[in-house]
Amino acid sequence: MPNSRTLAEPPVVRAALAAQALALRDAVRALDEAELALPTRLGDWRVRELAAHLAIQVGWVPLHVDDPAPDGPLLGLTAWVAAVRSAADLLDEAARRHAAEVFAGPTAAVAAAFDEAVDLLTDFLAGPRAADAGRRFGLRFGPIALGDMLVTRLVETVVHADDLAHALGRSRFPHDTRAVAAVSALLLAALAERAAGADVVDAVAAADVVDRAEKLAAADPLAWIRVATGRDPVPADLPAGLLPLLG
Template identity: 40%
Template structure:
């Protein structure tokens, strides 16, 4: 008998929407404190400056706007957990769009304010079931908003890395949704039940082919904190560096998941 198909994780639409606005709001507040010298700082994202990064954060949110401008597809054809695997396909196009946007929007605070106001209006006008054509495929609006928590949390971390002492906070619900989506994506990428990946307090998934444990402590365990997991899953931190820095615990012969990372890039 084949193994039972795992039921897809569900996300509370109201909490997701609140998380998107909360995380975007913390970024907006931080941007207001940045001076021209800080905006010109380099980031860990190639040749992007902090200004480019902030423009990209706004662009990640307006992906909702652009999707709603297009006709609704006839049916959903992917699950939200598949979205992380589609992010690299248009990376060059996104980089060009970001640089042009940063140049065209000198007042970043006004730009982010417009983004937030227009998103609120769009979400008030469209049901969460409205299908969107995304880079991953056709998804409901509510599911696509879950992917925006990943974008916002990941790039908030990029911003904190680039500007010493900035310390933009992470909304708990946004961090939880981002952690869970990327953990579930790992389980899709490497299906199985021999290894348990724990990211307390938000996610536990089983993955990797091999003997499946049924009770007690599993023989292969990986455990880390949410931000370290997000950095590993998005290529901001290597598996080797995480182990060397004691940022991750790994026990068991199938606990080396470095070859499965990053999940998205």
């Protein structure tokens, strides 16, 4: 199973995550009242709920790094990809509550609340505890290594930054390229694992699916990420039974 070292070295992950969070901070600071009320492609979430969800995800590690981590084998990154869908209802509820309680104010208050989450993360990433990639971190799915947990934050910040750009009618978000590369690689690894164990394809077909996805990712990693996360339709040459991986 891939871990953070197979996707990017831990210092690169930390730098990419800090850059991605700061780019999101700038985007949220620029939102006006009308933009906060815009719909998103995430059900009935408005940009306000999306910003609230992003703030939770950005601040999660520094707020919970000292929580007790459960015993047991560490959760790998592809296992996290497979498991995170099961938390969709809880994540939706948390985002709505955060939007109503913390992100309900005017744009200046929203920006300040988002700044606070980003400051928590960037201060943590610059400190010594973030460098302990093997530190156990507790999730509802089981323990995960801190280095891998930070990769999951790359997934959240890349995928939802793209959601934000889409909601605002912008063609692109100023992603950190290292963050996009790490997310693309993780989703390819998760697809390869799912294809290898799927009943709908044999070994040759599974390898062909992964090869086609790799070509899409090489040509346009964000296009691949959108397919893998259910934002864009699955291309005809990629069996829909294997995709999306997240959504």
